[in-house]
Amino acid sequence: MTALDHKNIRDAARIIRDGGVIAMPTETVYGLAADATNDTAVARIFEAKGRPQFNPLIIHVSGVEMARAFVEVSPLAQKLMAEFWPGPLTLVLPRKKDSNLSLLVSAGLDTVGVRMPKHDLAQALIKAADRPLAAPSANRSGTISPTRADHVKDGLGERVDMILDGGPCPVGVESTIVKVENDRVTLLRPGGIAREAIERSAGQALSSAHGKIEAPGMMTSHYAPDAKIRLNAQEQREGEAFLGFGEIEGAGPSSLNLSKSGDLAEAAANLFAYLREADLAAKTHGLKTIAVAPIPMEGLGEAINDRLARAAAPRD
Ligand code: TXA
Ligand code: MG
Numbered sequence: 001m002t003a004l005d006h007k008n009i010r011d012a013a014r015i016i017r018d019g020g021v022i023a024m025p026t027e028t029v030y031g032l033a034a035d036a037t038n039d040t041a042v043a044r045i046f047e048a049k050g051r052p053q054f055n056p057l058i059i060h061v062s063g064v065e066m067a068r069a070f071v072e073v074s075p076l077a078q079k080l081m082a083e084f085w086p087g088p089l090t091l092v093l094p095r096k097k098d099s100n101l102s103l104l105v106s107a108g109l110d111t112v113g114v115r116m117p118k119h120d121l122a123q124a125l126i127k128a129a130d131r132p133l134a135a136p137s138a139n140r141s142g143t144i145s146p147t148r149a150d151h152v153k154d155g156l157g158e159r160v161d162m163i164l165d166g167g168p169c170p171v172g173v174e175s176t177i178v179k180v181e182n183d184r185v186t187l188l189r190p191g192g193i194a195r196e197a198i199e200r201s202a203g204q205a206l207s208s209a210h211g212k213i214e215a216p217g218m219m220t221s222h223y224a225p226d227a228k229i230r231l232n233a234q235e236q237r238e239g240e241a242f243l244g245f246g247e248i249e250g251a252g253p254s255s256l257n258l259s260k261s262g263d264l265a266e267a268a269a270n271l272f273a274y275l276r277e278a279d280l281a282a283k284t285h286g287l288k289t290i291a292v293a294p295i296p297m298e299g300l301g302e303a304i305n306d307r308l309a310r311a312a313a314p315r316d
Contacts, residue, residue, distance in 0.1 A: 006124065008164060013128035015161045016041075021048055023138045023152040024125055025166025026117040028088045028174050028192050029145040029272070030152050031060065031135030032160065033125070036070075042104040042134050048159040051141040056107040057134040058090050058175070059114050062126045067114045070099045070132060076202065077180045083201045086118035088175040088192025105134050115175055121166045137174060144223050144279075144311075147172050147272045172269035173303045178206065190302040192268070222310040223272075225279035225290060229312035233291035240291045241278040248293035254281035258293075264300040271304055275311065 012022045019041040021034045032048060034041035036059045046053050061067045064081050071093035073081070080091060095101070095112045106112045114132075117123065126133055137145040138152045138160070146152045149165035176191035178198060187195060187206040199206055227241065235251070236242035242250025246262030249255065256274045258267035278290045295304045 008162075009121070009124045009128050012125055012162055012164055013130075016125070016129040016131060016133065019044070020161035021045055021159075022125070023146075023149070023156065023160045023163040024119075024122050024133070024135065025149070025164060025169060026060070026119045026122045026135075027169060028117075028171045029147055029169050030138040030149070031117075031122070031133070032138040032156070033060065033133040033135040035129065036102055036105050036132040036134035037100045039102045039104055042102045045134060045136065046104070048156060049136060049139070049141050051136065053104065054107050056109055056113065057105050057136050058177075059101070059105060059112060060117050060122060060126060060133040060135050061114055062123060063116055066126075066132060067093075067116070070096055070101045071112050071114055072096060074180060074182070076183055076185070080178070080180070080185075080198070080201060081116070084193055084198070085116040086123070088115070088118070088171055088173075089198070090115040090175040090177040090189075090191075092177060092179040092188060101132070102134070111179070113177060119166060121164050125164070142222060142224055144225060144272050144275050145174060147269075151273070151276065168269070168273070170269060171265075172271055172273075173300065173307060176303070179209070190306045192300070192303065194299040195302055196299065222313070223275070223307050224311060224315055225275055225282075227279050227282040227287065228289045229308065230289050230291040231308055231312050232294045234293075236291055239287050240289045241282045241285075241287050243274055243278055243290060243292045245293040245295055250291075254278065254285055254287060258295075264296070264298075264304065267295065268300045268304055271307060 024033045090113045092111045092113045139155045147169040171192040174191045176193040177189040179186045185202045187208045242255035244257040295301050
């Protein structure tokens with residue numbers, strides 16, 4: 001039986017076509033998916049997430065051909081798609097004027113973020129529904145992104161019509177987002193594809209827009225656990241939970257290691273689940289802080305450090 005024949009996929013596709021919202025696994029994190037051509041369905045995503053409507057959504061497509069129905073694909077964009085799709089690269093491209101995409105998706109911008117997820121269930125769902133799927137991460141706005149079906153259930157519960165359980169997400173951090181304008185590529189959010197790989201393919205250094213507010217919704221505080229975060233910690237102090245990396249490990253209880261061997265891909269895959277575990281441990285043992293070992297700023301380390309910095313940022 002292929003994923004497409006799966007009864008769950010047929011049920012999920014029917015719910016999508018009826019305007020419902022489905023939690024679907026992708027290779028990065030679980031997404032909260034709805035028909036991107038249906039205004040009411042897209043509005044339900046914002047409502048379920050508690051997300052401000054000025055923060056645009058990414059659409060998930062079955063491939064370049066579906067993308068072309070909604071955005072203008074320049075030769076450079078096409079090159080990046082050929083190299084990195086399916087996979088964790090979102091391209092922000094000019095929105096086609098005559099498409100039936102819901103205006104809520106791009107929140108008033110004249111661009112749309114598109115990506116082709118590398119996950120059998122996500123692909124099967126897009127194909128069975130025969131619709132582009134608008135999908136932010138399947139968590140309440142401002143909380144830690146979900147990398148397991150249980151995380152979605154804990155955060156959104158009854159707010160979703162169905163959760164497709166695809167097990168743990170293999171990449172574990174969200175897609176890299178780049179904006180492609182003519183022959184220039186700008187990094188809007190570091191993610192599951194390393195900057196270096198995109199620079200090689202595009203033949204140019206990427207300027208970064210993150211930090212400046214490029215998308216209105218890229219607020220600094222995000223991924224917030226209840227405990228405070230202390231970054232670049234060399235050791236676990238009294239009253240702290242600890243997330244280690246490589247040889248820098250916690251000595252006390254409530255300590256986990258993102259990757260004992262110092263592998264950034266493994267650390268990315270563990271990041272959000274371990275942040276949740278550390279937060280729970282902190283709550284259980286009355287600890288106020290989660291200390292995190294330094295993570296090298298190369299490859300997937302850029303995305304990991306970005307998420308940690310947001311988790312550590314002052315809350316409003
Ligand atoms: O890996 C991912 O990208 C996951 C999975 C589910 O695909 N999705 C995800 O979506 O992370 P979300 O909504 O949590 O993050 C998307 C980010 C938001 O910060 C949004 O502001 C930005 O992308 N974004 C979306 N459309 C944009 C646009 N047209 N221009 C600039 N930024 C955009
Ligand atoms: Mg998110």
